[in-house]
Amino acid sequence: MSTRYVRTTRRAGAAALLAAALTFTLAACGGEDGTGGKDKASSSSSGAGKDQPSKGSDGKTYPDTSKVLATFKGEKGIEMVIHEAKRDSGGFLTVTGEVKNGGSDGYTTPVQWSGMESDVAGAGPSFAAMTLTDSKEKKRYYVLRDTDNRPLTTSNYTSFIKAGESLPFFAQFPAPPTSTTQVGVTFTGFATGTIEIS
Template identity: 45%
Template structure:
């Protein structure tokens, strides 16, 4: 193949990807009351008055509460290291606003392989600042992120359980910075 054909094909693929992304963004922001017949679990949680995330250990308190867009609050409840070499971060996503809210498509990150599989929290990372390494959400053999996917529209006051699985930093690393696009960052402790 000649270079001209390759460049032309690459431009076409890029145009299709951008067009599809824009179409999905517009469709995700379009009307609808969000009542798709699925029931979502509800739990009471205290309202956080500040925007600063907090790191706490050894109690029923969350590891961190991160404020996002449209009144969404991500409460991280555990970061558990297992013997298989993984860290699973669990928590819940609450709509603390007065209106139904959608989780931004930006939370999936910008990797084509993850975006291809729909809405998710695939853009999350753990950063080990002492080891100067960033750990991305793991994927299965089909490229799907090992995280909560198909994020629903969250009604005001509702809570959705979430998880993300990462490769484990070295055992000597007990604290990392959790990052998720559109949310504040926070330092969290890894247990196990």
């Protein structure tokens, strides 16, 4: 057997081994559709993962509207309805609801809803200014941020609500101690009030 033949055989064997290793690595890193790695990354950076409210085909986040915890009155026929305030196993509290325009005219959401922090301005319109108050523990909770400092709340929505329509939202906070069963809700432009934690 010639030296040249041995070298050619070794090269072919090494190339086959490398191709097999690459195939195995790609299969292990992602799902069959190639999005497995991306889904894991976005899920881990968002904080609550599977307990987040569901999204519709239009990209909006829709709350479970079968129950109402509280309704907070705003200006010009605007109301903020809180449907759920739910703890999850990761130590988060997710508040879901919708802002309803019960007036006869369209309503432009105020920039103050996004809060005054310049760090979250890049997320577009959001509910980052919402806060929860635990009067029992004398603590205030702010909307959480992800690893890119974006608020973990509905954001970048169209800031105009037509008459008779609503804007669904969610906002995630650190969960108060389990002994706390009620929290106060404060959001710019609406009356303050209390909601029950489930």
